[in-house]
Amino acid sequence: MEIPFIKMHGLGNSYVYLDLFKSQVAEELLSDLAQKVSNVNTGIGSDGLILIHPSEEADVGMRIFNKDGSEGKNCGNGLRCTAKYAYEAGLVKNRIFQIETKSGNVDVEVMVHNEKVYEITINMGRPRLSRSSIPMVGEELETVVNEPFKVGNQVLYVTAVSMGNPHAVFFVDTIAEAPLNELGEIIERDPRFPEGVNVEFVEVVNDRELNFRVWERGSGITMACGTGACAAVVAATLNQLIPKNQTIRVHLDGGDLMVKWDQAGFVWMTGNAEVVAAGTFHYV
Numbered sequence: 001m002e003i004p005f006i007k008m009h010g011l012g013n014s015y016v017y018l019d020l021f022k023s024q025v026a027e028e029l030l031s032d033l034a035q036k037v038s039n040v041n042t043g044i045g046s047d048g049l050i051l052i053h054p055s056e057e058a059d060v061g062m063r064i065f066n067k068d069g070s071e072g073k074n075c076g077n078g079l080r081c082t083a084k085y086a087y088e089a090g091l092v093k094n095r096i097f098q099i100e101t102k103s104g105n106v107d108v109e110v111m112v113h114n115e116k117v118y119e120i121t122i123n124m125g126r127p128r129l130s131r132s133s134i135p136m137v138g139e140e141l142e143t144v145v146n147e148p149f150k151v152g153n154q155v156l157y158v159t160a161v162s163m164g165n166p167h168a169v170f171f172v173d174t175i176a177e178a179p180l181n182e183l184g185e186i187i188e189r190d191p192r193f194p195e196g197v198n199v200e201f202v203e204v205v206n207d208r209e210l211n212f213r214v215w216e217r218g219s220g221i222t223m224a225c226g227t228g229a230c231a232a233v234v235a236a237t238l239n240q241l242i243p244k245n246q247t248i249r250v251h252l253d254g255g256d257l258m259v260k261w262d263q264a265g266f267v268w269m270t271g272n273a274e275v276v277a278a279g280t281f282h283y284v
């Protein structure tokens with residue numbers, strides 16, 4: 001089967017995108033297709049697959065599948081790429097529009113120069129903080145902030161945040177010491193997170209900057225995670241490491257995102273998105 005695709009990335013977090021306004025793929029093939037396109041040797045090479053589809057609730061819809069074929073409910077970098085594509089391909093006519101995700105609709109604004117989108121701001125909604133909304137097992141509390149979290153012989157301290165998908169944030173003294181390879185997969189699959197978790201290590205540089213590295217659920221180490229950067233700002237605020245209602249520059253492996261958790265409780269993310277390639281994937 002020949003499947004038309006576009007490859008895009010947000011700060012190096014790359015996905016193969018299918019425009020389902022133009023073509024269709026059967027639901028039962030999607031998980032397998034995500035694994036195949038993601039393979040760097042036998043596929044296109046990406047962190048997963050994203051579907052851009054017609055929506056009855058918003059202007060356009062987005063679904064995300066991780067590299068291992070599992071479906072996620074939200075994707076910050078994917079949202080910026082979807083927004084860029086939707087505007088440039090004429091799926092939407094205005095610079096301000098809505099995208100539907102499996103975790104709700106988000107408001108989007110694209111900045112345009114010569115008909116090209118060069119920056120995207122997304123209202124990522126209010127973080128969900130209760131233990132059951134992560135979800136994380138244990139006594140239901142309003143928040144899970146700096147809670148001791150034993151992994152093997154070590155005790156780490158976790159702050160848990162849902163941005164529509166689950167994040168476990170750990171603060172480290174220096175980002176170079178973030179134990180991504182050693183602990184990323186172990187924490188992702190820890191039974192205390194029944195749906196798995198995205199794992200972030202964060203260094204507070206000062207009250208306006210964070211250094212950030214991520215192990216993503218279903219994809220492993222990636223160069224950036226938009227929902228993760230939002231979760232990091234929320235977690236740093238909850239731990240009183242940065243002030244609320246201030247724009248924070250988050251340094252990810254693939255570049256920077258600007259994130260603000262505002263007075264009304266909404267998290268705003270601003271960054272760019274790039275098109276890498278377009279073509280046809282030969283799916284067998």
Ligand SMILES: N[C@@H](CCC[C@H](N)C(=O)O)C(=O)O
Nearest residue numbers: 072075076077165225226227
């Ligand atoms: N890269 C994403 C998040 C993708 C989904 C995530 N791995 C999950 O399973 O929740 C982002 O930019 O937010």
